[in-house]
Amino acid sequence: MAKAVRLRLARQEVLRAASPPDVRVVLCESVLRRHLAPRAVMQAQLAALLAHSTHPTTSIRVLPLDAEAHLLLEGSASLLTAPNHVTVVCVEAYRTAGILDDPEHVRAAERAYDELTGEALSIWRSADLITEQMENLT
Structure with a gap:
């Protein structure tokens, strides 16, 4: 596993801590619609977003393309x-x-x-x- 990937995964541990920080995310709708990776990878990424959005300290909102x-x-x-x-x-x-x-x-x-x-x-x-x-x- 590349060093950059290991570091990125380690940073995610902060979100799983006993007292995680509040995280508020606004994503542009284009990020969801643009195919930046193979379909299976995109599906996994979107599923991860949905999983994170269920945490009480996390809010994920989408900014519409026409904003x-x-x-x-x-x-x-x-x-x-x-x-x-x-x-x-x-x-x-x-x-x-x-x-x-x-x-x-x-x-x-x-x-x-x-x-x-x-x-x-x-x-x-x-x-x-x-x-x-x-x-x-x-």
Whole structure:
């Protein structure tokens, strides 16, 4: 098993800990619809999303394709809040990543996230769409 895969799997253990962090995810609908791997792999990935979505500390919502453009469109962004309540933004784009801790940038990212969740499907409708996409792959 490649080192990167082992590290990725080790990071997932945090989600299975006795006291896992709260995880709130908004996925673009295109991620569910685009075939980035063989059908069986895509089905397994979608099934994993559904399994994670049943955890009480996890929320997975889908942003519809027709949603308005937003600040976080350029790549992946994660809002991370430490136990001391300090929040930073981890941004990832093609071949780059960084941590933003400037309060102004953090507030802008938090507002953008709030706007995304306002346009995203409900948790239940998101699960229905993920299930539908998984079934379409059979």
